[in-house]
Amino acid sequence: MKKALIVGALAAATIGIAPSANATTPKPGGTCTKAELSQFRQTGAGPVVCQGVRGQAPYTWQGVASVDPVKRAPGSPCTGSPYGVAVSPAGKAMTCAGSMGWR
Known part of the structure; x- marks a missing residue:
């Protein structure tokens, strides 16, 4: 029982944040959706955040x-x-x- 609890805790810790079903493929300068606004993602080009000027469309992935x-x-x-x-x-x-x- 103790071993199952430890394995479950490790699995939960490694899951992280899953993108939503409507998620776009993040890349610097690429478009993202209002649902992704302020979301952080890692890409091969580095970390990006979905942003919009004053929170308004168009929304784009910006490198940070x-x-x-x-x-x-x-x-x-x-x-x-x-x-x-x-x-x-x-x-x-x-x-x-x-x-x-x-x-």
């Missing part, structure tokens, strides 16, 4: 640098340099909002 390797909760303290982007447990990209933490 210096992603914090640890998942951070929204509002948690910023980790500072060299990380300009953090990812929430839900897979959303966040930037540092100073004393307000990751948003």
